Amino acid sequence: MAEPLTPVPAPGETAIDLHKELAETQVAEVLDELDRELVGLAPVKTRIREIAALLVVDRVRRRMGLTAETPTLHMSFTGNPGTGKTTVALRMAEILYKLGYIRRGHLVSVTRDDLVGQYIGHTAPKTKEVLKKAMGGVLFIDEAYYLYRPENERDYGQEAIEILLQVMENQRDDLVVIFAGYADRMDKFFRANPGFRSRIAHHIDFPDYTDAELMAIGEMMLKSLSYHFDAGGAAAFRDYIAARRKQPHFANARSIRNALDRMRMRQANRHFAHPGLVTLDDLTTITAEDVRASRVFNQDATKPD
Amino acid sequence: MRVTQGCFSFLPDLTDADIRTQVQYCIDKGWAVNIEFTDDPHPRNTYWEMWSLPAFDVKDAAPIMLELDACRKVHGGRKYIRLSGFDSTHGWESVRISFLVGRPQEEPGFILTRNEGGGQAIQYTLQARPLPGASA
Secondary structure, X not given: OOXXXXXXXXXXXXXXXXXXXXXXXXXXXXXXXXXXXXXXXXXXXXXXXXXXHHHHHHHHHHHOOOOOOOOOOOEEEEEOOOOOHHHHHHHHHHHHHHHOOOOOOOEEEEOXXXXXXXXXXXXXXXXXXXXXXXXXXXXXXXXXXXXXXXXXXXXXXXXXXHHHHHHHHHXXXXXXXXEEEOHHHHHHHHHXXXXXXXXXXXXXXXXXXXXXXXXXXXXXXXXXXXXXXXXXXXHHHHHHHHHHHOOOOOOHHHHHHHHHHHHHHHHHHHHHHOOOOOOHHHHHEEOHHHHHOOHHHOOOOOOOO | OOOOOEOOOOOOOOOHHHHHHHHHHHHHOOOEEEEEEEOOOOOOOOOOEEEEEEEOOOOOOHHHHHHHHHHHHHHOOOOEEEEEEEEOOOOOOEEEEEEEEEOOOOXXXXXXXXXXXXXXXXXXXXXXXXXXXXXX
């Protein structure tokens, strides 16, 4: 039997259980995974939750014969170094694909070099080529503000920006563009190119992590590398985070990752320094000694170790 | 005269939705999809002109359809347009699928020329008639 052109609600379908609807999609699974694997980042999770909710509601609306248009999903991620902008963008393609907003779920990650050409007439084909590759998926433009160089009026970046804007507007169904960068510079970029600000529906600000969140991130990173802190090590690392934050060039989770790498080196070195046999436990434990050796604890030091 | 060649030649002309499905099939198979056009539809003419570049790294049919639209804006209704899928894997390295997606509004067809040679020998040559609006 042919389906009617305008779907009418089935008898008795005047009220719909949205939670049952949610269970039928993969959405809940995606959201759970996000909660499990990303520490903190409340604004990001809220926004993804909203997008997911809209998807479920749209499914129901379509079934009831109401219009359900795909929303604009272009995003901009701003925040300090190491707050997880790139990490989230990489997962966004997968999330949007599972939510059914994009058709293929691949991510094309580019910077200025991939979009802007070197001579007249080189930029447009280059940008278009990248856009074509990204269609059906997500185009991630890292450090997007480099596209615009106000100090050089003959810079080809402007041409790339114009093509981007045009495709973002006309091919909304084919491609999602995510811009990422440090907050202050992105602000300047958007002020200089007002067309972007209005075409990007989701401006998400990545907050700095709290000490407790950084601790959780550190432990998660160690776990994925098959290491763990002993009690003393954990306490020392908590002190380390508090001390490191006050020093210059603090880059949130990235600083934590670097610190952990150095601690692993010290731990390895310690095992060489002490003669004797090592056990499995020795190989996987980071102790207070490994943490406290850091130059961060030396108050006179201005440079991170 | 309605010229037919390549895949689906016995079917009615494909709709855009049909074309998109075929293009996605080619992409999923890992073939590079090309858009080509010509004013000489002779079956032995393998050298059609190419529209833009072969789409090697494309994951979705959307960009091909965009390019096809652009090509139709220039040549639609005036030249023959076809899509082909090129398989670059070792051992194949050739076109795996090719089908017409556009034709001139008026198709003048072919002309058969008869040449009398030495003795009573006769040679036949098949030539595409020039399309309307063609310069030569």
